[in-house]
Amino acid sequence: MAIIGVPADWPADEAAALAVQHALRGRLVLDEDGPPVGEGHVTGLDVAYDDARDLVAAAAVVLDAGTLEVVEEATAVGRVSFPYVPGLLAFREIPTVLAALDALTADPGLLVCDGYGLAHPRRFGLAGHLGVLTGRVSIGVAKNPFTFSYEQPGGERGDFTPLLAQGEEVGRALRTRRGVKPVFVSVGHRISLANACAHTLALTPRYRIPETTRRADALCRRALAEARG
């Protein structure tokens, strides 16, 4: 598989990335409800790295939203486009993720990202960024609370508490499995927080992490291993 390069116009440093983030942030749509749960497609996106070899592999896995069966898979391998900087994760993942999305023939439907959307220092995390660039509905489901604060939600699946940034609800700590650490859901683009959580619950009938992310995680690791040779 061909290795895609870093886009010519990609931000070269933090200052440039912050400027792009600021410009794109204005295109975020936060007043839509998003698609109903269980209909159409849901697409999981994830990335794996080999910094030593300057490689990044991305996977996009399209699932039937009703049955959670795999409809289509696609991968892309690229060059690392940015170092990991908290708050600028999108610049590290997006070029390769977009290439994987472009390789799909099926309608991706709702994009489920491994990270944050609105829950971000400047309210524009990976999910929002990807949503704006593609025009698609997106949500972010992260495994860690980043810098935000939250109270421990109740122990039952579906229980949640607000994820707070200076008192503002930027997402939710959502319990997807009883007695297991919650996941951290935030809105990406064109969807409400309540609906983002409803989708997350529909994607976690068995494990803490959404089926979309689990599948994409396994696939991008495989793609990276193949790229290594």
Next chain:
DNA sequence: GCGACAG
């Protein structure tokens, strides 16, 4: 100034 900090 120092530490924390999605993946």
Next chain:
DNA sequence: ATCTTGTCGC
């Protein structure tokens, strides 16, 4: 994210 074996438990 990644470096990494076995192991306890359902």
